[in-house]
């Protein structure tokens with residue numbers, strides 16, 4: 199911890215520079231946080247649009263709207279845009295906005311690198327979108343049909359769009375690694391004097407753990423897709439059986455990244471809940487230290503369970519047993535987090551403003567997704583469920599409640615801080631109910647479709663699956679539409695509304711509530727005094 | 732650059748040092764990926 203008494207450039211007490219320069223050259227954590235969030239919202243709509251086409255095609259058996267190639271292309275695009283374009287940048291946006299405020303730092307540790315981390319993203323998104331549309335140009339080659347997992351040999355046979363995709367993933371990886379380094383350094387070096395690590399809010403800890411996970415696994419994905427690139431163009435055979443390589447090697451590399459990635463997606467959101475729960479339960483958070491321990495345990499275990507995605511490829515019995523046991527073990531720290539959150543609410547004087555509504559829904563439905571995860575972790579059971587719609591239902595139940603809703607909850611919770619206005623509670627609650635109910639209509643039936651044998655990643659299906667697919671698609675259209683309401687609420691709040699106090703929520707605690715709403719362009723230029731317990 | 736906080740030189744050095752330290756992890760993970768995985772997969776598949 200260094201006393202960051204910030205000698206400021208002479209342009210005394212300025213606001214932000216005006217116009218496009220403010221954003222292009224920004225080194226300000228709040229502006230960069232805002233850009234991340236706006237970018238994520240745009241990507242959410244793009245990824246959502248492809249999901250709507252997917253569900254429209256699946257409304258009925260037979261091929262109506264899109265041919266199988268395009269279907270697969272859309273599906274790949276949907277997953278990658280949502281994961282890398284929407285959820286990760288939104289979480290990074292929250293980190294940028296909140297971590298310096300929460301730890302009493304004037305800004306991120308490496309402000310110019312922060313600018314770079316963000317501005318790589320639009321370029322990466324462009325590459326990602328190009329990977330989708332290049333095949334429609336003359337000589338553009340075949341469409342991407344691998345899904346987000348990019349397994350060879352299929353990924354070796356796709357045309358140049360795969361190269362665009364690999365390049366996009368490299369850029370996205372660089373962006374998140376740089377952002378993670380920045381977050382780690384900020385948390386270690388920039389805390390207000392006297393603020394000890396163990397006193398940090400759980401959100402900050404969750405991001406610290408996430409940042410370490412990113413730093414550990416993104417380079418491995420980068421290595422994996424580089425090997426793909428070499429196999430595609432430079433005559434190597436890392437993954438080509440005919441050349442002595444092994445396609446299954448790629449699966450191991452991918453999932454060594456891929457499983458920790460799912461924790462990368464949920465940990466920041468689970469951290470958000472730890473801020474929200476005490477505020478609306480009017481009680482201190484239950485088990486601060488054990489939450490930190492649980493998050494570290496999740497991250498550590500999360501790195502050694504990857505092959506539960508590959509039970510069916512023919513691993514040795516010992517390997518399969520190991521991965522099954524380790525995977526089931528993760529439910530212990532996950533359960534502990536859920537337990538602590540419920541204990542925080544226990545006998546609290548609770549009120550249910552929108553962030554809290556989301557929090558309660560998350561605790562219920564994320565746990566449900568966790569339970570289907572344990573089902574999938576059991577090897578003999580997974581032999582049936584693998585590559586079925588059951589898996590699709592599972593990961594949407596963990597990813598929407600676990601990751602996306604936590605981000606929504608955080609946005610509603612901190613929006614008054616960011617904009618200085620209270621959002622429209624009535625509209626926000628309407629959004630919550632439409633969103634959550636239609637989410638369940640969309641994804642709950644998919645469990646049964648999967649159990650009955652409907653495969654995932656397929657554009658057409660047996661007529662016996664028709665009814666549940668229709669229900670799912672109708673749910674999905676309402677689900678998609680609900681996001682327009684979300685957009686409207688955000689725009690409305692940014693433009694005006696009831697003034698928010700510095701402490702926008704009566705019972706909210708944490709340094710972020712000690713600065714004005716909206717905060718000045720620069721905050722904590724003199725670090726806050728930390729009460730020592 | 733407009734409004735970038737001027738951190739004390741000592742803090743700046745400390746930040747850069749730690750950032751480079753973390754970057755080492757990144758490089759390590761990337762370059763060890765290939766041999767490490769080859770060996771581990773051989774173990775797991777008995778191949």
Ligand code: HEM
Nearest residue numbers: 460464506507529568571572574575584585589593596597
């Ligand atoms: C106790 C917790 C969990 C367990 C035991 C678990 C277990 C599993 C297993 C065994 C699979 C592979 C199923 C198959 O392909 O046959 C799977 C798939 C998946 N899980 Fe989980 N999971 C858990 C939590 C999560 C969380 C928290 C997330 C994300 C936030 C998540 C996201 C996914 C995704 C995205 C897939 C599908 C990947 C793909 O094949 O494209 N899971 N899970």
Ligand SMILES: [Cu+2]
Nearest residue numbers: 457504506507
């Ligand atoms: Cu997994």
